[in-house]
Amino acid sequence: MPDLSQNLSSLPSEADAKRGNKG
Numbered sequence: 001m002p003d004l005s006q007n008l009s010s011l012p013s014e015a016d017a018k019r020g021n022k023g
Helices: 002-010 012-022
Strands: none
């Protein structure tokens, strides 16, 4: 899942929000 890895490196803020939303 390169999308997740790229998103984390590209947008740490969005990744954090998504992680919080997921639980």
